[in-house]
Amino acid sequence: MREAYLDNSATTRCFPEVVELMNKIYLEEYGNPSSMHHKGVEAEKHITEAKKTLAQILKVKEKNLIFTSCGTESDNIAIIGGALANMRRGRHLVTSMIEHPAVTESMKYLESQGFEVTYLPVDENGIVSPDLVEGAVRDDTILVSIMHTNNEIGAVEPIREIGKRINAKNPSAVFHVDAVQGFGKAQIYPKKWGVDMLSVSGHKIHAPKGVGLLYIADGIKVKNLIYGGGQQGGMRSGTENVAGIAAMGLAAKMLYQDFDASIDRLYGLREKFLDEIDDIPDLRVNGPAGRKCAPHIISLTVPGVRAEVLLHALEEKGVYVSSGSACATNRPHTSATLEAIRLPRAYLDNTIRISLSEMTAEEDMQQAAAALHELIPFLRKYTRQ
Amino acid sequence: MKYQSFLIKYAEIGIKGKNRHIFEEALVRQIKHALKPCEGNFAVHRTYGRVFVECQSEYDYSEVTEALSRVFGISGICPIVETPVVPIEELRKAAADFMKEEYPDQKATFKVHARRLNKEYPVDSMSVNEELGEAVLMACPNLTVDVHKPEIMLHVEIREKIYIYSTIIPGPGGLPVGVGGKAMLLLSGGIDSPVAGYMIAKRGVKLDAVYFNAPPYTSERALQKVVDLASQVAAYTGPIWLHNINFTEIQLYIYEKCPHDELTIIMRRFMMRIAEKLARQSECLGLITGESIGQVASQTLTALGVTNEVCTLPVFRPLIGFDKEEIVKVSKKIGTFETSILPYEDCCTIFVAKHPVTKPRLDIIKRHEKNLDEKIDEMVERAIATDEIMIVSKDETRIVKERDGELQV
Numbered sequence: 001m002r003e004a005y006l007d008n009s010a011t012t013r014c015f016p017e018v019v020e021l022m023n024k025i026y027l028e029e030y031g032n033p034s035s036m037h038h039k040g041v042e043a044e045k046h047i048t049e050a051k052k053t054l055a056q057i058l059k060v061k062e063k064n065l066i067f068t069s070c071g072t073e074s075d076n077i078a079i080i081g082g083a084l085a086n087m088r089r090g091r092h093l094v095t096s097m098i099e100h101p102a103v104t105e106s107m108k109y110l111e112s113q114g115f116e117v118t119y120l121p122v123d124e125n126g127i128v129s130p131d132l133v134e135g136a137v138r139d140d141t142i143l144v145s146i147m148h149t150n151n152e153i154g155a156v157e158p159i160r161e162i163g164k165r166i167n168a169k170n171p172s173a174v175f176h177v178d179a180v181q182g183f184g185k186a187q188i189y190p191k192k193w194g195v196d197m198l199s200v201s202g203h204k205i206h207a208p209k210g211v212g213l214l215y216i217a218d219g220i221k222v223k224n225l226i227y228g229g230g231q232q233g234g235m236r237s238g239t240e241n242v243a244g245i246a247a248m249g250l251a252a253k254m255l256y257q258d259f260d261a262s263i264d265r266l267y268g269l270r271e272k273f274l275d276e277i278d279d280i281p282d283l284r285v286n287g288p289a290g291r292k293c294a295p296h297i298i299s300l301t302v303p304g305v306r307a308e309v310l311l312h313a314l315e316e317k318g319v320y321v322s323s324g325s326a327c328a329t330n331r332p333h334t335s336a337t338l339e340a341i342r343l344p345r346a347y348l349d350n351t352i353r354i355s356l357s358e359m360t361a362e363e364d365m366q367q368a369a370a371a372l373h374e375l376i377p378f379l380r381k382y383t384r385q
Numbered sequence: 386m387k388y389q390s391f392l393i394k395y396a397e398i399g400i401k402g403k404n405r406h407i408f409e410e411a412l413v414r415q416i417k418h419a420l421k422p423c424e425g426n427f428a429v430h431r432t433y434g435r436v437f438v439e440c441q442s443e444y445d446y447s448e449v450t451e452a453l454s455r456v457f458g459i460s461g462i463c464p465i466v467e468t469p470v471v472p473i474e475e476l477r478k479a480a481a482d483f484m485k486e487e488y489p490d491q492k493a494t495f496k497v498h499a500r501r502l503n504k505e506y507p508v509d510s511m512s513v514n515e516e517l518g519e520a521v522l523m524a525c526p527n528l529t530v531d532v533h534k535p536e537i538m539l540h541v542e543i544r545e546k547i548y549i550y551s552t553i554i555p556g557p558g559g560l561p562v563g564v565g566g567k568a569m570l571l572l573s574g575g576i577d578s579p580v581a582g583y584m585i586a587k588r589g590v591k592l593d594a595v596y597f598n599a600p601p602y603t604s605e606r607a608l609q610k611v612v613d614l615a616s617q618v619a620a621y622t623g624p625i626w627l628h629n630i631n632f633t634e635i636q637l638y639i640y641e642k643c644p645h646d647e648l649t650i651i652m653r654r655f656m657m658r659i660a661e662k663l664a665r666q667s668e669c670l671g672l673i674t675g676e677s678i679g680q681v682a683s684q685t686l687t688a689l690g691v692t693n694e695v696c697t698l699p700v701f702r703p704l705i706g707f708d709k710e711e712i713v714k715v716s717k718k719i720g721t722f723e724t725s726i727l728p729y730e731d732c733c734t735i736f737v738a739k740h741p742v743t744k745p746r747l748d749i750i751k752r753h754e755k756n757l758d759e760k761i762d763e764m765v766e767r768a769i770a771t772d773e774i775m776i777v778s779k780d781e782t783r784i785v786k787e788r789d790g791e792l793q794v
Binding site for chain 1: 600601602603604637640641730735736737
């Protein structure tokens with residue numbers, strides 16, 4: 001059976017070129033970048049090069065980038081490390097109700113340590129209002145964390161405007177952005193936008209699992225959470241994941257070539273797919289319409305069909321999607337994002353996420369649309385009564 | 386302390402009359418099987434109503450005692466120090482050394498319990514007791530004698546060798562697996578069925594198991610959960626043949642043709658029918674379920690009667706009089722609880738009605754089953770043909786028949 005992998009917001013397939021590069025590093029240029037000899041220098045070059053590429057894409061300085069093990073780690077360092085380093089100035093943080101658990105759980109930890117956190121609501125499309133952010137920021141606010149692109153419904157937040165408002169209200173408040181879903185799908189310029197910290201993950205952009213990136217602007221105080229050999233300026237001790245880092249650099253470089261054309265292509269696939277399933281009755285597409293939504297995420301509510309059942313039925317047809325957000329599988333949970341956009345309660349369990357990537361072909365989308373046409377009427381016949 | 390061997394106690398097998406050797410041989414077989422994955426060389430032999438595990442090399446004490454404490458039929462495991470048959474002076478020293486090493490500086494009461502089975506030994510049991518008691522008292526100033534309620538019982542058995550021990554690690558009891566034939570367990574992902582399987586296996590019965598899965602309504606992870614449960618039970622019972630039956634088609638057909646409040650009961654009747662067919666094919670002598678009276682609508686006495694009606698093989702329900710709490714307790718003891726509570730939907734719950742019948746009438750159920758006449762027989766055949774068979778043991782799972790494939794053992 002043909003495989004249509006449409007769960008790219010959970011993780012992506014590696015670019016073959018990326019695997020080739022990693023293969024070379026694992027088998028030939030496998031040195032420890034901290035070693036004095038040639039093998040070490042060779043390995044270090046890969047890190048330098050990846051850093052250069054990523055710095056160019058983000059339009060920031062190389063020295064402001066540190067590599068981590070994943071997006072979650074980047075978020076943890078930014079939020080917990082940021083709060084710990086700035087707690088003398090205040091103990092208040094601001095975030096939204098639709099953040100990834102890597103952010104909300106870090107916030108909850110801080111709350112347990114005596115910090116105060118304001119969780120901002122979003123509108124029915126999942127957009128955080130800059131006005132509300134401005135209103136929430138106080139003199140004792142030390143950190144604001146708002147995601148770039150929501151992982152469940154694809155809402156793209158007005159980061160630039162939010163950055164401006166925070167700066168106007170309290171210039172010393174640190175602004176962190178979780179760009180795990182946005183990076184590779186949008187042009188993101190943290191320095192220009194007044195973003196002080198930005199998290200990125202490798203495996204969402206066709207690099208392997210196990211590597212992440214954190215941008216920390218000049219002058220931003222962050223307490224390191226890991227202690228050891230003092231690598232990466234002491235911010236993140238531990239021997240660098242050379243192959244993973246090089247992979248993330250190369251994958252990013254490939255994604256940002258002909259960037260506008262590939263984003264246009266993804267929007268095209270998205271629109272065409274939505275047209276094709278338009279005749280299935282009672283469907284609901286969540287999140288903003290058109291270009292206000294990320295090009296790669298389609299949140300689809302199918303009343304009368306349990307998401308998990310639809311997911312497994314699609315799987316039997318070779319189509320892989322997710323129900324809710326894949327990072328929280330194994331636990332039947334109600335999605336905080338879907339609740340925050342006030343999706344009717346009965347639909348919370350009826351929502352799947354179809355997510356695309358650079359590697360998604362038109363046939364994948366056609367296969368998914370055909371499967372939905374066939375399955376939805378069938379599954380709607382059998383419901384719990 | 387270095388123990389050279391383990392004395393295995395078995396209460397119940399001892400009383401089985403002329404069949405005793407069958408039970409003992411089965412016990413020896415099960416012990417050998419349980420020790421196979423353990424590091425070291427062991428010899429298992431039986432003499433005069435005793436089974437000994439002789440450790441012929443270095444071994445890991447906790448690994449071996451854990452393995453042995455999962456063998457049904459064993460009531461106690463005694464780690465032993467052995468000496469050749471030596472004169473009483475030397476035996477005095479051996480007993481004193483044993484106690485000194487076993488209970489250094491511990492304040493406690495003790496008693497010596499000697500048995501002289503080798504009548505050629507010149508000192509009788511009573512005198513051995515006295516001699517050794519005195520020797521231990523002199524060697525261990527913290528120990529005192531209490532002949533009525535001693536905290537430590539020092540056992541000394543004089544046979545072809547002399548065996549000294551004072552610890553009895555409890556075994557699970559029951560009878561060795563295999564002496565009681567084989568039965569088919571209806572295994573769901575819940576808390577009850579693994580416990581039911583464990584309890585029947587404990588009576589010496591070998592287990593096969595059947596799981597009904599219903600893709601896309603149940604997931605691959607739900608199947609994995611059942612495999613995991615089977616492997617946890619297999620740690621006690623030895624390898625389990627697990628049959629994985631695709632039940633979706635039948636379930637949807639019942640949904641279409643029968644009243645919703647009777648769905649679960651009719652579904653269970655078909656599960657029992659299929660389980661019984663599989664049981665007969667694999668020479669099982671009965672079915673095992675985790676049902677307990679009144680736990681859910683399909684487990685009222687009336688409902689159980691209606692379900693039972695489709696079977697001619699006996700259906701064993703070892704949990705029938707258990708409260709949930711009691712079942713959970715066993716489930717925690719045998720290590721299946723944590724897996725059982727993972728939240729994957731199983732096929733019994735997917736279409737469950739809000740108010741299922743609690744007092745189904747057999748004649749009405751049968752009448753409604755008539756609605757299924759057109760296709761149900763072929764569906765049952767097809768379901769049985771989907772049988773995927775895995776041999777699940779404690780440490781590995783091996784597929785011996787793929788869906789629609791041939792059996793390959």
